[in-house]
Amino acid sequence: MGTLLVKNGTIVTENELFNGDIFIDGETISIIDKEIKVSADRTIDALGNYIFPGGIDAHTHMELPVMGTHSSDDFITGTTAALHGGTTTIIDFANQVRGDDLHSTLQKWHDKAGNRSLCDYGFHISVTDVNEDTISELKNLVEKEGVTSFKTFLAYDAMKLDLGSLERLMIEVKGLGGIITTHTENGKMIDALISKHIQEGKLSTKYHPLTRPNTAESDAAYTLMKLAEKTGCPTYMVHMTSTGAANYLKRAKEKGLNVFGETCPQYLFLDEKMYAHQDFDIASQYIMSPPVRALSDRDGMWKGIKEGTIQVLATDHCPFMLEQKRAGIDDFTKIPNGAPGVEDRLELLYSEGVDQGIIGLQTFVKVTATNPAKLFGLYPKKGVIAVGSDADLVIFDPNEVHQIKCESRNMRVDYNLYEDRIIKGKVKTVLLRGKVAIENNECLLTPGFGNYLKRGLPDFSIS
Numbered sequence: 461m462g463t464l465l466v467k468n469g470t471i472v473t474e475n476e477l478f479n480g481d482i483f484i485d486g487e488t489i490s491i492i493d494k495e496i497k498v499s500a501d502r503t504i505d506a507l508g509n510y511i512f513p514g515g516i517d518a519h520t521h522m523e524l525p526v527m528g529t530h531s532s533d534d535f536i537t538g539t540t541a542a543l544h545g546g547t548t549t550i551i552d553f554a555n556q557v558r559g560d561d562l563h564s565t566l567q568k569w570h571d572k573a574g575n576r577s578l579c580d581y582g583f584h585i586s587v588t589d590v591n592e593d594t595i596s597e598l599k600n601l602v603e604k605e606g607v608t609s610f611k612t613f614l615a616y617d618a619m620k621l622d623l624g625s626l627e628r629l630m631i632e633v634k635g636l637g638g639i640i641t642t643h644t645e646n647g648k649m650i651d652a653l654i655s656k657h658i659q660e661g662k663l664s665t666k667y668h669p670l671t672r673p674n675t676a677e678s679d680a681a682y683t684l685m686k687l688a689e690k691t692g693c694p695t696y697m698v699h700m701t702s703t704g705a706a707n708y709l710k711r712a713k714e715k716g717l718n719v720f721g722e723t724c725p726q727y728l729f730l731d732e733k734m735y736a737h738q739d740f741d742i743a744s745q746y747i748m749s750p751p752v753r754a755l756s757d758r759d760g761m762w763k764g765i766k767e768g769t770i771q772v773l774a775t776d777h778c779p780f781m782l783e784q785k786r787a788g789i790d791d792f793t794k795i796p797n798g799a800p801g802v803e804d805r806l807e808l809l810y811s812e813g814v815d816q817g818i819i820g821l822q823t824f825v826k827v828t829a830t831n832p833a834k835l836f837g838l839y840p841k842k843g844v845i846a847v848g849s850d851a852d853l854v855i856f857d858p859n860e861v862h863q864i865k866c867e868s869r870n871m872r873v874d875y876n877l878y879e880d881r882i883i884k885g886k887v888k889t890v891l892l893r894g895k896v897a898i899e900n901n902e903c904l905l906t907p908g909f910g911n912y913l914k915r916g917l918p919d920f921s922i923s
């Protein structure tokens with residue numbers, strides 16, 4: 461591989477902001493300086509642009525089996541879209557089907573992603589069956605296979621763990637130095653509310669959020685934080701939506717526990733009013749779990765990000781075409797849950813967070829790249845602009861104004877949750893391991909360029 465010089469950009473890291481040049485030799489960054497006079501095979505002038513570390517989306521679902529169908533992006537289309545949006549690494553979930561072992565679960569996801577992913581990728585494993593066999597698999601997964609994070613569910617019959625099993629898993633994962641991530645909704649509360657709504661014939665989309673109230677999340681968060689305290693296991697709540705859950709997280713943090721939170725753009729930028737939209741094809745786009753919330757909860761998510769209680773912005777990218785969503789036109793419980801977003805994350809957060817003065821550039825870099833890299837064992841290879849790190853860079857024009865249109869996005873889905881929104885700031889050029897991945901709105905990589913990342917143990921030195 462050759463050399464590449466990125467000149468005159470404004471380099472943004474978690475602690476610094478400075479004008480300078482970056483010299484890339486092969487796949488990694490070899491010099492960072494105010495002015496580099498070495499000649500390179502290619503020079504990119506980044507004057508007037510920010511240079512961010514390549515985004516890391518710690519929560520995606522490519523080609524995920526759900527309710528007899530699959531999320532509509534696979535590892536080719538979904539990772540192409542990720543790169544267009546400035547995300548150079550994803551961490552997808554390999555979901556165990558009860559009865560399967562964890563290694564064969566991981567192999568299924570390797571089969572989906574290997575020779576197909578365009579961006580770099582890792583896997584969390586979702587453990588749905590805690591028994592002697594699965595427990596005995598964990599050591600090899602952590603030490604040899606590079607899977608150091610294990611997802612657990614407190615909702616969904618096919619996925620959820622009872623609290624005894626969760627505690628057992630947490631004890632084992634702590635012993636191995638890994639981290640537990642949790643879908644934090646109280647499944648029993650939700651199941652009761654769903655049954656009640658079905659009995660009353662309340663089956664339109666507007667009832668979805670009423671069956672999954674914010675109290676179902678805060679109740680589960682309380683329980684999870686208690687287990688984190690009891691076991692000492694590092695614990696991370698995925699796709700947080702509610703002020704109540706954020707408060708329990710904050711309290712647990714104040715006790716000195718290694719507990720962390722993630723939220724997603726849909727919980728910062730969207731409004732629950734959409735569920736009552738008369739057009740099913742619009743309302744159903746927002747059917748995801750947990751649901752989009754009201755303003756008071758959105759404010760809680762922003763507060764969490766600003767204070768550092770919530771450390772990661774991921775997407776929970778899990779798109780379904782409208783035709784797939786229509787499976788539930790007469791019954792919201794049959795609509796596949798999930799929404800697209802892998803391509804929108806950086807631009808939305810920049811435009812509505814940084815440009816609006818709600819968060820600063822350092823927070824932007826932390827939540828989109830540095831913090832997920834640390835928590836999921838990718839740092840300092842990923843998530844930072846530093847000598848020796850992978851040359852994963854986003855050249856970002858903070859002044860370009862554009863409008864989000866589904867037709868000009870690359871996700872394999874026939875709507876965009878932010879359609880027509882005016883955005884200030886645009887991903888212009890993306891480098892992955894020193895290769896130009898995105899330029900002039902085109903993806904220049906081919907399927908299989910993405911590497912599987914064997915992840916290390918979490919690094920908790922995050923702010």
Ligand code: URP
Pocket residue numbers: 521643747748749750776778797798799
């Ligand atoms: O509705 C959602 N979030 N679907 C994806 C699976 C999950 O719960 O993360």
Ligand code: ZN
Pocket residue numbers: 643698699749
């Ligand atoms: Zn979930």
Ligand code: ZN
Pocket residue numbers: 519520521776778
């Ligand atoms: Zn998810």
